[in-house]
Amino acid sequence: MNQQPVTTPRKPTTRKPTTSGFTLVELLVVIAIIGVLVGLLLPAVQAAREAARRMSCSNNFKQIGLGMHNYHSAYNQLPINMTGTDAAATGNGADQNNMVLSWLVGLTPFVEQQALWEQISNGVDSEGDQYQPMGPSPWFAGFSPWASDIPSFRCPSDPGVGLPALGRTNYAACLGDNPRMSHDGGKNRSGFYDWSGTAAWPGWNAENDAWARTTSDLSQVPAWVRGSNRGMFWNRHSTKFRDTLDGLSNTIAAGEIATSLGQKELIADMANSVHYSSLFTPSKCTDLADPTRPQYFPASQSVLNGSSRERGYRWADGRHPFASVHTVLPPNGASCITSGGDGGQGISTIGSRHQGGAHVLMGDGAVKFITDSIEAGNQDADPVQNGEMSPYGLWGALGSRASREVISEEF
Template sequence: MTTKKTLKPRGFTLVELLVVIAIIGVLVGLLLPAVQAAREAARRMSCSNNFKQIGLGMHNYHSAYNQLPIQGTGTRASGGNRWWADKDDGNLHRLSFLVGITPFIEQQALWEQLSNPMLGRTDGSTTNNPGGTIPWPALGPTPAQVQYIPWATELPGYRCPSDPGTGLPSLGRTNYAACLGDSIVQSASGFIDVRGERGTAYETNEYYSTRTRASARGTFVSLKSMRFRDILDGLANTIAAGEIATDLGDKDKRTSFPQAAGTVLSESVIRDNPSVCQDDPTPLVDPARPQFWHSDTPIDSSIRARGFRWADAMPAFSSCFTILPPNRESCTYAPDSNNRAAWTSGTYGVTSRHQGGAHVLMGDGAVKFVTDSIEAGDSRAGMVYYDKTSGPQSPGSQSPYGLWGSLGTRASREVISEEF
């Protein structure tokens, strides 16, 4: 009599299990970059759509008021009206173009808060003034006031999904900035007499208006009403706004500003060489990590950083220039006694968290992606300004920054003969 043997089911050996795990790991490693690329493509598309909506808001604003929203508008305050001051009873004409278009981008509720006196503070206090028992004024205080709820409000339509920046020390962030052209001269002060700051010998309408007209060559001019008819180069050939990356506190040279900028001690130094922060012998830029400032370079750690205030018209926060090509450094100069420099004037360019370039909004509403390698002329050539009576820096000259600079100027009569 024979006895049948029962065969036990055979399991995986340790070697077989390790092989299977290794194969799965290889497949995940192969698929992960593709998944990440697909996610970034979706974020980039969403970013482009946000910019498109801003463009439509600008055009609808122009249709309603026969002008573009002003970059640098608002109300005066009691006492001094210096643009770098902080006031609770007025905003010193510091409001950006992004404030004006809120009713045209489905933010009517926010505009109602802005355009009327209101009570309320971000800290919830009902006793501290103003905003506690005394209402904030219509159009709010200066945009640095953290207790004013609208200024601390983050608007998804003003944010690029690829930019992870969030939270304090910033207020409501923006990744989209008005294009002021190819010269930083007079970019912060603009037509300063609107703020009522006249009183000294040079603070007159004639002094500022003549100098601003010479150097402010972009679609937007600080404190000045602009219209589509002013863009003589054509809306399709002129950048109206550019994308900007916001600061993450990591000393990124595109988004943070040196507090003591080596030999860069005045605006005129940058005016005559936009690449001076890169050339400085200190050095300011870290040679081992060229995308960042050197570890020894002190950075202004307050809320003065790129894109930190969507409502603030100061160039550091919501403006850009077509001087240095996309994703180059934000070159500023050492602050003066009023600590104005590192947030009012500098080569604040077009930057992004996307790979290889950044978006721009053209005057006709089209959104285009500009690569870092766009033809940008001589990055060490001096900028155009009023007091230069001859040569390539004199008023009316073509942009020294090639195709990139030409796209940023509204009426320099350059012919755009190539795709970008």
């Protein structure tokens, strides 16, 4: 009889419970990898965001161009830059607007700002305050339309916000390639032709040289005044598409500007109280930059500032610092103005917060991005005024409306 072997039951073994997770070393490795990836991807994300902002900026400009064409269809002329009501009556900026209203004011009903236009045209703001029709001078912060930031007039790439600015703008009318007499188009703020050194001018009076010339007859304007204002816009004058003999697709109607951040930046501030000769030798304006920091003016250089007088700080003001530009110095170059301050003569240069260039609006409504390296001719040359070819190369040619310059290259 076979006996089965006796087996002793095994004592059950107890296992220690296991826990899942990362060790400290593994966690540090993962964090390091994430940091590297973020470092690699962040520039790409920022570039994508700037590309989107740049596209939005271009779209805003296209809407302004469409509004400009609709305005021309309605009134058979372009909106006038620096227009408005007569300053000679009272001298009080609350009762009139010094004939300095910008081209953007007339465009408001054509860029879906009808409600704002009604406040301006009636002289009654959103708080019910009563002013004269077309409002007070554009530096009156109490008139709410002047203090309004209009999205269509702002480039998303420009970070400038808040006081002391009123409503900012990044889009400015192009006055051409000659800064001489372009600040008022030859007309004083009462609408009459007025300048120094013309004793034979009709109405001239030695005792009151500044205000006695009372003619408003354009046919009597000296040729150099007419010839100096070569852009698609001529301050205090009406211009039409038919005046653009060089072709709408070859002529810049408006350009982008960067608003001031109060940092004396070359692209966003305007050198103040410069010598008058700087207007006739553009390189002298460029020479004002700090040689050690060429993107800034030096600390010793006065720039236009105080209250709302800085670059782009008043969308409703058509003067050089605020809403008009020249094609003299290439994009993102310096801007400078004479001792007349925001009412003086100067070179107002196109610029932006985009990398490497700025947008321009062509007369046909197209928006193009112009690089800083565009061919800009001889920057030591005086501007021309009698129909000659622009001394500022392709850039100057794009700014003149009727010099019959052939543009054969892509820009």
